[in-house]
Amino acid sequence: MFGLIAIAASAVIFLVPFLFVVLQAAKTPGEASSLAFSWPTEWRFLPNLVDVLQANDGIILRAFLNSSVLTVVSVVLTTLLAAMAGYVLERRPSRWGTVINFFVLAGLIVPPAVVPTIWVLQGVGLFKTMLGMILIETTFGLSFNILLFRAFMRTIPRELDEAALIDGAGPIRLFLRVVLPLLRPVVVTVVVVQAVAVFNDFANPLYFFPGDENATVQLTLYQFQGQNLSYYNLLFMDILLITIPPLVMYVFFNRQIVAGLTSGAVKG
Amino acid sequence: MTTTTTQALPPASAGLLRQRYRPRTRSAYPMWFFLPAVALYVVFFAIPTFASFYFSLTRWTLFDTTFIGFGNFVAFLQDPQLINGFVHTFEYGFVTSAAKVVLGFLLALFLTGPVIARGYLRAVIFFPVLVSTIGVGIVFKNLLDPFHGMVNALLGAVGLPQPGWFTDPNMALWTIAGVDVWKGIGIATLIFMAGIVAIPQEYYEAARMDGASSWRLVRTITIPLSRPAMATVVILSLIGGLRSFDIIWATTGGGPGFTSDVIASVIYKEYQAGFFGLSTAGNVVLFIVVTAVMVPVSWLLNRKQVDL
Numbered sequence: 001m002f003g004l005i006a007i008a009a010s011a012v013i014f015l016v017p018f019l020f021v022v023l024q025a026a027k028t029p030g031e032a033s034s035l036a037f038s039w040p041t042e043w044r045f046l047p048n049l050v051d052v053l054q055a056n057d058g059i060i061l062r063a064f065l066n067s068s069v070l071t072v073v074s075v076v077l078t079t080l081l082a083a084m085a086g087y088v089l090e091r092r093p094s095r096w097g098t099v100i101n102f103f104v105l106a107g108l109i110v111p112p113a114v115v116p117t118i119w120v121l122q123g124v125g126l127f128k129t130m131l132g133m134i135l136i137e138t139t140f141g142l143s144f145n146i147l148l149f150r151a152f153m154r155t156i157p158r159e160l161d162e163a164a165l166i167d168g169a170g171p172i173r174l175f176l177r178v179v180l181p182l183l184r185p186v187v188v189t190v191v192v193v194q195a196v197a198v199f200n201d202f203a204n205p206l207y208f209f210p211g212d213e214n215a216t217v218q219l220t221l222y223q224f225q226g227q228n229l230s231y232y233n234l235l236f237m238d239i240l241l242i243t244i245p246p247l248v249m250y251v252f253f254n255r256q257i258v259a260g261l262t263s264g265a266v267k268g
Numbered sequence: 269m270t271t272t273t274t275q276a277l278p279p280a281s282a283g284l285l286r287q288r289y290r291p292r293t294r295s296a297y298p299m300w301f302f303l304p305a306v307a308l309y310v311v312f313f314a315i316p317t318f319a320s321f322y323f324s325l326t327r328w329t330l331f332d333t334t335f336i337g338f339g340n341f342v343a344f345l346q347d348p349q350l351i352n353g354f355v356h357t358f359e360y361g362f363v364t365s366a367a368k369v370v371l372g373f374l375l376a377l378f379l380t381g382p383v384i385a386r387g388y389l390r391a392v393i394f395f396p397v398l399v400s401t402i403g404v405g406i407v408f409k410n411l412l413d414p415f416h417g418m419v420n421a422l423l424g425a426v427g428l429p430q431p432g433w434f435t436d437p438n439m440a441l442w443t444i445a446g447v448d449v450w451k452g453i454g455i456a457t458l459i460f461m462a463g464i465v466a467i468p469q470e471y472y473e474a475a476r477m478d479g480a481s482s483w484r485l486v487r488t489i490t491i492p493l494s495r496p497a498m499a500t501v502v503i504l505s506l507i508g509g510l511r512s513f514d515i516i517w518a519t520t521g522g523g524p525g526f527t528s529d530v531i532a533s534v535i536y537k538e539y540q541a542g543f544f545g546l547s548t549a550g551n552v553v554l555f556i557v558v559t560a561v562m563v564p565v566s567w568l569l570n571r572k573q574v575d576l
Binding site: 011036037136 | 296397
């Protein structure tokens with residue numbers, strides 16, 4: 001009985017908003033603007049989908065392209081750089097370790113300074129460029145992922161490293177051929193969590209990647225809300241489209257996402 | 269036994285090991301593996317952070333800077349909008365964090381117990397975590413619209429008052445906090461669940477043998493032993509809450525008036541208005557706020573770590 005109440009309550013609290021998005025996305029502009037939680041009198045799901053993709057000269061397709069490039073490249077970079085750093089940080093105890101740990105934690109806690117970052121980006125000629133945006137997302141993702149990699153490295157026995165070294169592997173081969181394959185579970189976690197974070201990021205593209213040409217998916221949502229107040233159906237179709245990629249990630253990588261986000265729960 | 273005594277041993281033995289294997293260790297784990305990460309960190313994070321201390325003391329147009337001492341900070345303390353944002357940041361951070369700890373723990377307790385459809389419930393509670401914050405903001409802005417929104421339509425139908433969720437100056441910030449909790453409760457719940465599941469069952473069995481009630485089990489075993497999980501939830505949600513921007517910008521934009529402004533939204537507004545020095549001063553204030561809250565909080569949480 002208690003279980004049934006829980007299921008009903010969770011459905012109302014968590015599923016109704018999602019259903020609302022789907023219903024709104026299928027309505028005519030007039031019907032959608034009433035904001036009522038009702039069944040569409042006329043299902044316009046496909047026409048709305050076509051309309052939203054064509055709106056503002058196809059800005060959404062461009063935004064999907066931008067977001068995909070940004071997500072894929074920055075996630076690859078973050079994963080590789082964080083893995084290298086977390087690996088050496090764990091394996092090589094040195095007096096630098098404490099200093100580096102401090103900076104890693106600082107990177108996790110300290111909010112990035114907005115205008116000075118723009119100033120630096122302009123200084124190196126990367127403001128409003130995809131490359132600049134990729135490097136920004138990579139940088140801001142480093143701290144969290146270094147911590148994940150370092151924690152996971154502790155579970156990989158040093159004997160494996162030593163065996164590889166005795167067999168004559170150099171540091172690069174040791175890392176790429178022996179360590180990285182063993183890090184696979186945490187690599188998957190990092191890739192998925194970081195991909196969702198970058199894809200959903202709003203504030204950083206807003207500051208560091210302005211301009212219609214450079215729109216990312218989250219920014220189209222924000223612009224859409226500002227411009228087309230009479231087209232609620234398209235706004236909600238946009239929300240629906242943008243929700244799908246993270247949802248697909250969740251369906252396929254449920255376990256890895258959970259592992260990544262709960263890694264600190266058991267041991268502080 | 270405290271952690272300090274257990275940690276006293278490893279460095280000494282590690283030092284011995286390092287001496288013996290020094291040449292090989294050195295080449296096997298080269299320092300240059302840090303280089304790319306350090307380079308990015310320095311250029312795009314450390315330099316802007318240090319530069320922000322200087323630029324916060326200037327009137328700044330990106331082309332030239334005029335040193336004005338603490339003028340920006342004085343402006344911050346005098347301008348009602350800015351001081352509002354300052355106070356709201358604390359209120360928002362603490363309220364969302366506390367709500368996530370309490371609700372997250374209760375949900376986790378419920379979901380780790382004997383319950384039907386656990387997989388479904390877990391998935392449903394967790395999925396908002398992955399959805400775009402801006403999307404969530406827009407959806408709730410429409411659901412909670414004072415005149416046309418579904419929630420007020422329902423409240424009106426049963427004769428209850430229909431509050432102006434995002435339009436009432438006294439409510440806006442708390443409504444946003446509620447939406448934030450809706451979106452973030454999944455992570456808190458998951459972290460608590462992982463913490464609770466890791467508690468050895470023997471403790472409960474032993475306590476039950478001694479005739480402890482289920483409330484007593486929760487109070488004397490589950491709560492103290494899920495402390496690492498609580499530390500994680502508190503730290504993550506405080507960091508997120510104090511820096512919160514997306515959800516506020518997507519719902520009220522800091523309004524009505526300045527009643528739901530926080531430091532992060534003030535930073536954006538000043539940046540948009542071209543007051544780069546003032547905006548950067550906001551960043552420095554936020555830096556100080558976050559550090560001043562996080563350092564004692566994490567120290568407290570880690571100090572009282574229970575030994576298992």
